[in-house]
Amino acid sequence: MPKILIALDxxxxxxxxxxxxxxxxxxxxxxxxxxxxxxxxxxTARAYLDAAAADLKEEGHFVTVVMTAGTSDxxxxxxxxxxSPRMDIVVLTRQESGEGWIDAEVPVAVARRxxxxxxxxxxxxxxxxxxASYQVGHLLVALDGSxxxxxxxxxxxxxxxxxxxxxxxxxxxxAGKAPGSQAELPAIATAADAEVYLDGVGxxxxxxxxxxxxxxxxxxxxxxxxxxxxxxxxAHLIVITSHGAGGVRKSGLGQVAEALARTAPVPVLIARxxxxxxxxxxxxxxxxxx
Numbered sequence: 001m002p003k004i005l006i007a008l009d010x011x012x013x014x015x016x017x018x019x020x021x022x023x024x025x026x027x028x029x030x031x032x033x034x035x036x037x038x039x040x041x042x043x044t045a046r047a048y049l050d051a052a053a054a055d056l057k058e059e060g061h062f063v064t065v066v067m068t069a070g071t072s073d074x075x076x077x078x079x080x081x082x083x084s085p086r087m088d089i090v091v092l093t094r095q096e097s098g099e100g101w102i103d104a105e106v107p108v109a110v111a112r113r114x115x116x117x118x119x120x121x122x123x124x125x126x127x128x129x130x131x132a133s134y135q136v137g138h139l140l141v142a143l144d145g146s147x148x149x150x151x152x153x154x155x156x157x158x159x160x161x162x163x164x165x166x167x168x169x170x171x172x173x174x175a176g177k178a179p180g181s182q183a184e185l186p187a188i189a190t191a192a193d194a195e196v197y198l199d200g201v202g203x204x205x206x207x208x209x210x211x212x213x214x215x216x217x218x219x220x221x222x223x224x225x226x227x228x229x230x231x232x233x234x235a236h237l238i239v240i241t242s243h244g245a246g247g248v249r250k251s252g253l254g255q256v257a258e259a260l261a262r263t264a265p266v267p268v269l270i271a272r273x274x275x276x277x278x279x280x281x282x283x284x285x286x287x288x289x290x
Contacts, residue, residue, distance in 0.1 A: 003031040007092040009100040010045035020122040075109030093122040140235035170214040191217040223259035
């Protein structure tokens, strides 16, 4: 049974976090761990998490509630909580105000440190209606020409097959940027290069799925182009793989992943490039070696 760690602040953003988790879980049972870190002298946070746990149990999930006394390093605490037992995904909401134990920097820090599972970062929703209606019916996968980035396709197909969602893959060529020198980051300097690359991707996955393809050359930041395309196409989730052993790194697609984690107006799923033997997502591997 897949396992999910849901970080709640017991405040207004908790509804958004739970909506994102439910969208990922779909209609199959999960083992759910709800976690809150901080002092709770009046018991209001505990009451909130207990009520959320009761709702999830009625939906068929197996739920535990974890209350901690708080820590100066929330990201480290969440990382440890995701390891034993090993979670298959971590879900939390980006706090715009920076208040509470899940402040504005925690989602990025969790994505950097996550060693075993993807991290779903939900933006704070402006209305309760937007939160309540959130479902994953369309995924936009960010690619840069590398095998590491293509792991995001495997993540997306696992989700899409279970949730009945469609998939769009997108590559952005940055105008005026010199081709990369690293062998693992093939040069995609023009929209034509991107189209050729995406045609090859489509052929490699033709036996599993037919997905839409977007190749664009732009002078704006890649993260902005991805977010803009996600909004234009009505994508419910951007999937991106972080580069480097250290998680979201300040280079290549890692820089894009960090920018999306901080600013994207739609939810972002950041996957980790780790060996297949270390990754699970329910019955099948979430990430596959290519």
